[in-house]
Amino acid sequence: MTTATGYSSASGAPTAASLASVGSGNGQRATGWEQTGTQSVSPRPAAQLPQRAAETTAQNPWPVSVLSEKFYGAVERWPAAWVTGQITQINTRRAGSAYITLRDDFEDIAMEVNGFGRFAAAASQFVQGDRVVIHGKANLWMKRTSLSLRGDTILKVGSGGSLKAMIDELRKRLKGEGLFDQEHKLSLPEFPKTIGLICAPQARAEGDVITNVNLRWPTVTFKVAHVHVQGEQCPGEVVQAIKQLDADTDVDVIIVARGGGSFEDLIGFSDEQVVRAAYACATPLVSAIGHEDDWTLLDLVADLRASTPTDAAKRVVPDVNEQSQLIEGAIDRMRLRVRSRVENEIRLVEGYANRPSLTQPHTMIEPHQRVIDDALQRLDIGLRRIVDDAQLTIEKAHASLTALSPQSTLDRGYAVVQSSDGHVLDDASQVNAGDNITVTLKKGVITATTTSATV
Known part of the structure; x- marks a missing residue:
């Protein structure tokens, strides 16, 4: 298994191949293996089974239980050791037991640690990201041939140099540069036509995003970039995928999606190059890494952080049913307003039509006719007065002229x-x-x- 291989690489413990070679040595070591362990080895008679690993053949192999028991016996002879690393996962929910994933401070290697009783009580005081020293003995769970460290003592050595502390320092530095500022974040398009999706090949996150988006907004198309979502290849491939989709003019929004995982599994999305690539991305970017409680630096720089890939699908596209209801509601309101406007205009026209000015148009002329008649009457009177005054003046002048005329003499x-x-x-x-x-x-x-x- 992965943890067993990782442990062998870190501590120099024998692997399955080395155990087989040990079994092919002297008879005393082989006899010891046969007598080791308390679990049942096989229902087959021991006489029918090969005594050493070198004696097994394709026609006469060891049952899995036998090989697992021999592994168990070898592991049991390993001495106890002190080991240091960082806690990337810890589960102490069950009383009296503790299960820890311990990661190397420098290499991408982890191992499982479990313990009970006093060890579990002491481990309950620790959290993800703590750097610890654990004393314990190698233990093989025969049911799954799974190798782990059975701890009996756990001590905290501080957070200096831990992976979580380094990420926190990077977070503070990038925040000081303004990479997480709210004013830099872009608004998501209301009706995207093409979504760029960055995820692992054949990952559940890919299916969750595509299925939920198609259910909500079937007209959307996808451009998927498959990358490693953990390990050393993760940051470089994610950066390249972001740049590739950002350069595509058809892509309206980018989703970076990954399912849940341990702190160390998600560490690639806290890489500085990934954060800077997301910051430089001119296309709105959504981070959908892990579950609700998981966090990465990509979540802080992204234009939108979704709690899960499914949540990202619901937030980047509208619901077609809701939009249909909104359109129908808008149409109903438009019809109501138009109908109300028409009815108001009809009432206004009817009001005009019932006015006396339209039913009896001559009534509009009567006031003006009266004004004209009055003016004519005043004009006639005025003119008569002027004529009378002029005639009187003429008569007076005629009388004066007559009186002064030589003819009168x-x-x-x-x-x-x-x-x-x-x-x-x-x-x-x-x-x-x-x-x-x-x-x-x-x-x-x-x-x-x-x-x-x-x-």
Whole structure:
């Protein structure tokens, strides 16, 4: 198993192959193996089974239980040891028992540690991320041939240099640079057409996202980039996938999805290069790593953090049924408003149609006609007064002219005497005997010649 292999690499304990070679040595070691353990080895008679690993053949193999028992016997002879590392998973929920995943401080190697009684009570004080020293003895669970360390003592050595502390320091540094600032985060498109999905090949997270998105918004298409989601290859491949999908103009939003896992399994999504790639991404990016309680630095820099891949699917696309209801509701409101507007206009037109100005149009003219009639009457009266005044003035002027006219004098019997050149004669000295004179009477004119003139 992985944990057994990792433990062998870290401590130098023998592997399955080395155990088999030990079994092919002297007879005393083989006899010891046969007598080791308290569990039943096999229902087959021991005489029919090979005594040593080298004696097994394809026709006469060892049952799994026999090989597992021989592993168990070998592991039991290993001495106890002190081991240090960081707790990436711890479960102390069951009273009197503790199950821990311990990770190497420098290598990507982990091992399972379990313990009971006083060890479990002491382990309950620790949390994920603590760096500890554990004393224990190797133990093989024969039912699954699973290798672990049975702890009896656990001590805390501080958080300095631990993986969690290093990530926390990176988080503080990146936060100081503004990578997690809210104003940098982009809004998700309301109706995305193409979703870029970064996940492991054939992962459950991929199926969760695609299935839930298609159920909610069937018109969406996907562009999937498969990457390693843990281990040394994870950060580089995730960075490359983000850049690739960000450069694709068809992609409207990117989802980085992974199912749950231990702290060490998710460590690739706290890599500085991954965080900076997400920060530089011009396409809205959603982080859907692990479960609700899991966190990575990618969650902090992402434009949206979803608690699970399924939650991401629900948050990047609308629900087609909800949108249909919204559209139907909007149409109903539009119809109601249009109907109300039309009814209001009809009432307004009917009100206009019932006005006297339309039912009896001449009533609109009557006030103006009255004004015109009154004006004409006032004009006639005014003109008559003006004419009367002018006639009176003329009569007065005529009377004055008549009174002042020479004709009136003539009418009274007087005459006007004029010389031949037309001058009026008012002095007899102005006339000599023999001058022609003209005498104007009331009626007619007399031309005469003077015979004498007396002053």
